[in-house]
Amino acid sequence: MNNNDQPTQDFYKENPRLTTHDKRERLAAFQVQAIQKHIGDLTNKVFLDIGAGDIVLGEKLDQIGTPQKFFAHDLSEKSIDAGLGRLKSTGINTGIFHKSVSDCFDFRVIQDQEVDAAFSNSLFSHLSIDLITVCLRNLSPKMKNGSSYFSSMIILPDNTEKSSYDWSYIDSPFAQHSSYANKNPFHYTKNTLENLGANDIGFKFKHIHEYGHPFQKLVEFCCIKN
Numbered sequence: 474m475n476n477n478d479q480p481t482q483d484f485y486k487e488n489p490r491l492t493t494h495d496k497r498e499r500l501a502a503f504q505v506q507a508i509q510k511h512i513g514d515l516t517n518k519v520f521l522d523i524g525a526g527d528i529v530l531g532e533k534l535d536q537i538g539t540p541q542k543f544f545a546h547d548l549s550e551k552s553i554d555a556g557l558g559r560l561k562s563t564g565i566n567t568g569i570f571h572k573s574v575s576d577c578f579d580f581r582v583i584q585d586q587e588v589d590a591a592f593s594n595s596l597f598s599h600l601s602i603d604l605i606t607v608c609l610r611n612l613s614p615k616m617k618n619g620s621s622y623f624s625s626m627i628i629l630p631d632n633t634e635k636s637s638y639d640w641s642y643i644d645s646p647f648a649q650h651s652s653y654a655n656k657n658p659f660h661y662t663k664n665t666l667e668n669l670g671a672n673d674i675g676f677k678f679k680h681i682h683e684y685g686h687p688f689q690k691l692v693e694f695c696c697i698k699n
C-alpha cells in the first residue's frame with residue numbers, strides 16, 4: 474500500500490481483492506441502489522462490471538435482476554475466481570458469469586456491441602487519466618450504441634484542479650485523508666470529464682449523479698458510435 478493506505482494497481486496484482494460478508498453488504502448497498510435507479514432491471518441484459526473484484530453484486534441478483542450474461546472484469550483472476558467459488562458455494566447459478574481478465578482493459582472475451590450496461594465501483598480512483606481513456610476507448614466497441622457506463626469516482630466539489638485535496642472535514646468512516654491529481658487515490662474535476670470527449674474515445678460524458686458516498690460520485694458516460 475502507499476502512505477495513504479489506498480491500494481494501488483500493483484497492490485491488487487499481488488493481493489487479490491477479497492471481501493468479507495460485512496464488507497460486501499456495505500459495498501453492495503451503494504451499488505444496488507445505483508443500478509436500480511440508473512440502469513434498472515438487469516434481467517436478460519448483458520452487464521459488465523469493470524474492476525469487479527470478487528463480485529460483490531453476485532449475491533444481489535434478486536434485487537438487480539439476473540442478467541443473461543454478467544461479465545466480471547478485473548486485473549486479478551484470483552479475485553474473480555474467489556468470487557465465483559463463493560457464489561457457487563451458496564448455490565447461485567454461476568453459469569451466467571463470464572470472466573474477463575486484463576490490466577490494460579483488453580475486453581476481447583466480449584463481443585462487439587454486446588453490452589447493455591457497464592458499471593464500476595471505485596475503479597477510477599485507482600486510475601490515471603490516461604488509463605481511464607484507455608478503458609473508455611477499449612470499452613466503446615463492446616457497448617450498444619446509446620448505452621451507458623456508470624463509474625464511481627472521486628470528484629472535487631468546486632470544479633477546480635488541485636494537486637491534492639483534504640477530505641478529512643467529512644465525518645465518515647469512508648473518508649480517506651486526501652486524494653490527488655498525480656497519484657492514488659486519484660481525483661478529477663467535472664471540467665476534466667467534459668474535455669475527455671474531445672479525445673474521440675467513443676463516449677460522451679453525460680452526468681455526475683449522487684452515489685450516497687461522502688465524496689465519490691457516479692459518473693455516467695454514454696456510448697456514442699460515429
Ligand SMILES: C[S@@+](CC[C@H](N)C(=O)[O-])C[C@H]1O[C@@H](n2cnc3c(N)ncnc32)[C@H](O)[C@@H]1O
Pocket residue numbers: 482485486490492500523524525526527528529546547548549552575576577578593594595596599
Ligand atoms: C476498490 S476495488 C473495488 C472492487 C469491486 N468493484 C467492489 O466494489 O468490491 C478496485 C478493483 O479494481 C481492480 N483494478 C484496479 N486497477 C485495474 C485495472 N487497470 N484493470 C482492471 N481492474 C483493475 C482491482 O483489482 C480491484 O478489484
